[in-house]
Amino acid sequence: SYEVTQQPSMSVSPGQTARITCSGDAFPDVYAYWYQQKPGQAPQLVMFQGTERPSGIPERFSGSISGTAVTLIISGVQAEDEADYYCQSTDRSHNSVVFGGGTKLTVL
Amino acid sequence: QVQLVESGGGLVKPGGSLRLSCAASGFTFSDYYMSWIRQTPGKGLEWVSTLHYGGRTIYYSDSVRGRFTISRDNAKSSLYLQMDSLRDVDTAVYYCARATGGEAFDYWGQGTLVTVSS
Numbered sequence: 001s002y003e004v005t006q007q008p009s010m011s012v013s014p015g016q017t018a019r020i021t022c023s024g025d026a027f028p029d030v031y032a033y034w035y036q037q038k039p040g041q042a043p044q045l046v047m048f049q050g051t052e053r054p055s056g057i058p059e060r061f062s063g064s065i066s067g068t069a070v071t072l073i074i075s076g077v078q079a080e081d082e083a084d085y086y087c088q089s090t091d092r093s094h095n096s097v098v099f100g101g102g103t104k105l106t107v108l
Numbered sequence: 109q110v111q112l113v114e115s116g117g118g119l120v121k122p123g124g125s126l127r128l129s130c131a132a133s134g135f136t137f138s139d140y141y142m143s144w145i146r147q148t149p150g151k152g153l154e155w156v157s158t159l160h161y162g163g164r165t166i167y168y169s170d171s172v173r174g175r176f177t178i179s180r181d182n183a184k185s186s187l188y189l190q191m192d193s194l195r196d197v198d199t200a201v202y203y204c205a206r207a208t209g210g211e212a213f214d215y216w217g218q219g220t221l222v223t224v225s226s
Binding site: 001031033035042043044045048049054086088090095096097098099100101102 | 143152153154155158167169170203208211212213214216217218219
């Protein structure tokens with residue numbers, strides 16, 4: 001079945017830029033979505049269709065697509081951005097949804 | 109504002125059954141696909157099932173197909189998940205989520221914990 005893969009963890013200092021990448025053979029033919037999950041909370045959609053930001057999400061969050069990889073970019077990282085980030089896409093051939101394993105972002 | 113509130117979680121023995129409910133408010137429930145997504149404690153997210161807004165089309169993950177049944181009552185703005193033949197590996201927090209465009213989960217409930225253990 002289709003899979004999307006993410007790096008398990010990364011760390012950045014406040015003010016730096018974090019780039020979290022998700023790889024999948026079906027990109028860019030299918031959309032990618034990104035979710036932020038803080039401890040004890042439900043996930044929150046922070047990017048849809050690869051590059052679109054939902055209302056209420058800070059402008060420092062952006063997305064890019066390059067070949068079979070999609071990237072969530074957090075510019076000027078703040079302490080409150082420390083969280084797990086999940087990539088999500090669809091497996092059209094199996095009518096299913098796939099999530100990446102998640103990336104734990106640590107703000108030093 | 110959009111609210112999704114799950115209920116029905118608890119402790120059940122392997123082979124047992126449980127029915128989860130999700131009460132929706134703050135939007136026109138019948139206009140949206142709805143989904144269940146689960147998360148094993150300390151682990152990642154796993155999509156479980158999605159139901160068309162009219163109930164005509166249903167999708168299941170391979171891991172639950174044949175054991176779980178998703179349904180909805182648009183008159184009550186409620187989503188359900190009937191879980192039968194439960195296994196240890198089904199232990200997780202189960203989230204109800206609204207699926208915009210059938211793909212993006214833009215609102216999530218707070219989750220309900222299902223523990224399958226003897």
